[in-house]
Amino acid sequence: MMNRISDQEMVIIAARDMFWSRGYDNTSVEDLVKATGHNRYALYSMFGGKLELFLAVLDYYQKERRDIFLQTLSDHTRPPIEAIRDVFDFCVDQMAERGVGCLLGNIAGEVARKEPLVARRIKTHFSEILDACTYALERAQERGEINEAVKPKDGAQLLVALVLGLGASVECVQSPDDARNSYRAALAALSGDALSGKTSVTSQNQSQNFDSRPSVITEETYTKK
Amino acid sequence: MMNRISDQEMVIIAARDMFWSRGYDNTSVEDLVKATGHNRYALYSMFGGKLELFLAVLDYYQKERRDIFLQTLSDHTRPPIEAIRDVFDFCVDQMAERGVGCLLGNIAGEVARKEPLVARRIKTHFSEILDACTYALERAQERGEINEAVKPKDGAQLLVALVLGLGASVECVQSPDDARNSYRAALAALSGDALSGKTSVTSQNQSQNFDSRPSVITEETYTKK
DNA sequence: GCATATTCAGAATGACCATTCTAAAACCAG
């Protein structure tokens, strides 16, 4: 009952953070040994090898992400457009905080070129995410929250691709604030009310803006049991 | 006058295509020797090393890209919104054709984590692209072609990030047609006339659609002297 | 046609890395 977190889970989390910030090829087993606190022998007997550990990390990450999307987007007690805004805010907040994009969308890609197992995980993850977003946009459209000319599937792909792109650019191109503005502009444009100039975020008021919103999602909301 | 193309340029182009499709780490010097037709000695004396060759490739690519953007976007004889649509159509067409995103935006990132010289090139390239797009969106807005609530800078960042994201997703997630639809939906939403359902592209009519448009850009338009 | 310089192909080098092996240390049941 009080078993906080399994040994294996701790290893996965430490490995995830290392892979996430340095990439797969730039992370050596030696690095993982140091980061996880376990020695080579333990790592190899727990997972089998570096690639298998990476796959375990991806599975862990994908499960977490999918739960966030599904839980938020299937909450029928509030406007779908809000739920959509919240999940993508969460993505942008997280990439702002880490300074790097989605682990599956922006990091795993390089490995996917060599490892079909990685490519498959990316594909199925985004397929699930896209389905959930499409469905939410359909409901939003029914309620008149989204421009009726936008096909839900196109809108979902747009939002997902945009977040992927922001993740790619946050490393070298855009500041986190700029990333937020781009995404806000997209959502506003989709909803047809690109109207008020207040969609922009500046660095001074940004933290209040986001911290005070009631429905904001943090990683902890979902990861802690 | 008739010097078609320098020896060095041919090497750069062959190397570019190899790096572009397989990434930096997954391309060995041996691969480059085979792909370029020149032997190790020649490659090393021409460029200095693998990284330097990659930098030369990036410079070549960035110059080409920048020229396309600047030439197209600064053509004041036609509506800026058309120019914007054309450059981004070009990007999406190219990634559809190659099955991989922008070399600087989607491939060089992994190297940038280790090599500051690569990171710098990415940064300056997109900074230039963003400036050009922002300016074009300003002009488009003055002419009423773009929703006046969208800040040009936000809009430009949105479009650039979206193309980056489509590039990332085209490898594992979306089909080229889907990528085109996402981007069209974004442009339509920005221009405020997300109106007509005909922004969608299907695989049957896609090629005619794009080949018959008069202002379409192909890589050759710019690369051949 | 010959001497000299350039270019070639592939072998040698040295570094790095994932994985396996090994011998010592820690643990534990009796």
Place this chain on the structure above:
DNA sequence: CTGGTTTTAGAATGGTCATTCTGAATATGC
């Protein structure tokens, strides 16, 4: 304690890769 098992830290292995070296082949100048 003690005999045996598990875990550890780090050394050995085998492979890959970028880079340099080398001696043969080719071109060049006279």
